[in-house]
Amino acid sequence: MKFNRVFLIVLDSLGVGEASDALKYDDVGSNTLGHINDARNLFIPNLEKLGFLDTLKLSNKKDVDAYYTIASTNNPGKDTLNGHYEMMGIKITEPFKYFYKEGFPKELINEIERQTKRKVIGNVAASGTEIIQELGEQSIMEGSLIVYTSHDSVLQVAAHEKVIPVDMLYKYCEIIRRITTDNKWKVGRVIARPFVGRKKGEFKRTTGRRDFSLNPPYKSVLNYLQDHDLSVISIGKIYDIFNGQGITKKISSGTNKEGIDKILDIMDKKFTGLCFANLNDFDCLYGHRRDVNGYADAIEALDVEIPLMLNKLNPDDLLIITADHGNDPTFKGTDHTREYVPVIVYSSVFKEPKQLDKLPSLADVGATIAENFNVEKPAIGNSFLNKLK
Structure with a gap:
């Protein structure tokens, strides 16, 4: 074992330029980090010292404190699930379904209504906080389920806690999860979204969110670490992405700030294994909403x-910062973008960190972690551990 603890932080959607297959996704010209930097001239001296901006051009800069490069994402979808699965060595052959353009098929809605015995309203791609203001009063009057989706492969179900108790909402979501295992409707996650409040403008989502995910199709690096009695600590939505498979400790977080605080807290703890965190504000608050300044502010806040993070790392710790896909806030539409992702690798013991060769797959990150802890090699990916000196 070269490193006792590995901290893997995913900056959700922070891509660094159109991927080689961007044309297939109609994403030619996208560049999340590059276009934000063009618009705002980012002041990020600490990330810059780690080679972060150099991932935009792979300039082989000498005076950096970390190894840096970019990685291709090869799974068929350009979303959270596809990116994180690939990162941990899982190749997706059967893409999940997405319904953000036209909503869910009438056949599916009819089946949900038949099995839950509840009317379904909504059935659009929407912001969860906005749709409960729009449809909350109707849902209360009718006892109906507000069903909506997003640019991820998800089906979300909102209901007022006083009308449909949380436990009942969970049962409905379990029913919907079973229905959506059918290939023609297979979404990555079904999400329960209870809310409270008396009227429009006062409705608020509660902390009773629950995700009903699919198990990964086979073992990932996380499972291999767990099988060897190593810690796998998840922060943010990592637990939900993998449906808890391979996770030994779940830590919830909402905002980027909360996630970073949880990471800093775990850095003070003794463990051997992986701390795997996702910072989601970049994607959900700024990328999809095409908010360039908000995205820039979030990068500068990081x-x-x-x-603080670097000061808490021990000499036998490894920090990896990467992303799962792109979401260029200057690009057309509101969808994710098919981009390369940055890979920053830091340890205080590195003698001459520099640019690494471009990684053919994001799975190389997981393969490197697996080799470090001497566990089984994942199904895809090749380790670059021997390049870190």
Whole structure:
């Protein structure tokens, strides 16, 4: 074992330029980090010192404190599930279904209504906080389920806690999860979204969210670590992405700030294994909403926290910062973008960190973690551990 603890942080959607197959996804010209930097001239001295901006051009800069490169994402979807699965060595052959353009098929809605015995309203791609204001009063009057989706492969179900108790909402979501295992409707996650409040403008989502995911199709690096009695600590939505498979400790977080605080807290704890965190504000608050300034502010806010992280790392710790896909806030539409993702690798013991060769797959990150802990090699990916000196 070269490193006792590995901290893997995913900056959700922070891509670094159109991928080689961007044309297939109609994403030619996308560049999340590049276009944000063009618009705002980012002030991120700490990330820059780690080679972060150099991932935009792979300039082989000498004066950096970390190894840096970019990786291809090869799974068929350009979303959270596809990116994280690939990162941990899982190749997806049967893509999940997405319904953000036209909503869910009438046949599926009819089946949900038949099995839950509840009317379904909504059936659009929407912001969860906005749709409960729009349809909350109707849902209360009718006892109906507000069903909506997003640009991820999800089916979300909102209901007022006083009308449909949370336990009942969970049962409905379990029913919907079973229905959507059918290939023609197979979504990655069904999400229960209870809310409270008296009227429009006052409705608020509660902390009773619950995700009903599919298990990964086979074992990932997370399972191999767990099988060898190593810690696998998840922060943010990592637990839900993998449906808890291979996770030994779940830590919930909402905002980027909460996630970073949880990471800093875990850095003070003794363990051997992986801490795997996702910072989701970049994607859900700024990428999809095409908010360039908000995205830029979030990157600069992360930069301020980087010295705190580095100061907490031990000589036998490894920090990897990457992303799962792109979501260029300057690009057309509101969808994710098919991009390369950055890979930053830091340890205080590195003698001469520099640019690494471009990684053919994001799975190389998981393969590197697996080799470090001497566990089984994942189904896809090749380790670059021997390049870290």
